[in-house]
Amino acid sequence: MxxxxxxxxxxxxxxxxxxxxxxxxxxxxxxxxxxDLVVEEYYKHDSHFQEEMARIQNAHDLQQKPSVKYSQEGVKVTFPVTYETDKIKGNILLYRPSNKKFDFEIQIALINSSLLIPKSKLIKGRWDVNMEWQYNGKSYLSKEVIYVN
Structure with missing residues (x-):
């Protein structure tokens, strides 16, 4: 053939x-x-985009910003000492882009102007840290990316 x-x-x-x-x-x-989808209820999340941008701009405009650093103990979130720690309210979302099963959220409870998230709660790799907080009636949103070794 x-x-x-x-x-x-x-x-x-x-x-x-x-x-x-x-x-x-x-x-x-x-x-x-x-x-899976990156964000559940994508369209609902997207409808609040302008509010989110305003909170990010508020955080960007601060003279003294909170810092998010990775150390051997874990992730340390530190606010400037000029802030009154009892007036800071909010939460921190640790988001794992590769697998949503590892995502978790914690309330901001500061000790000596800082908060430590222990390394035992984190697995190696990339983490997106979204910190939503209020201080003196104003809302802020800080986004950081950290890498855990």
């Missing part, structure tokens, strides 16, 4: 489509490849 150019191209194209479809089905059906 002789195969001409047209038949060869059709066979090659069909094999290529089969190859691609195999990988698409493999990724969709295998739980090893987790493809």
């Amino acid at each position: 002789k195969i001409n150019w047209g038949t060869g191209i059709v066979i090659a194209f069909a094999l290529f489509m089969t190859f691609i479809l195999y990988f698409v089905f493999q990724v969709q059906s295998n739980s090893k490849y987790d493809n």
Whole structure:
């Protein structure tokens, strides 16, 4: 049986489509490849975008900003000592981009103007730290990225 150019191209194209479809089905059906949304209720989250930008701008405009640093003990969040610690309210969301199962949120409870998140709660890799807080009736949002070794 002789195969001409047209038949060869059709066979090659069909094999290529089969190859691609195999990988698409493999990724969709295998739980090893987790493809969840980054944010639950995406459109609801997006509708508050302007408010979020205002809080980020408030944090950016501060003369003395809180800092988020990684050390051997864990993640240390430090507020300037000029702030009255009992007037700071809010929470810190530690977001793991690779797997939402590791995300967690803690309330801001300062001791000597700082808060320590122990290393035992964190796994190695990238963490997005979103700190939402209020001070003297004004809302702030700080976003940092840290890498845990």
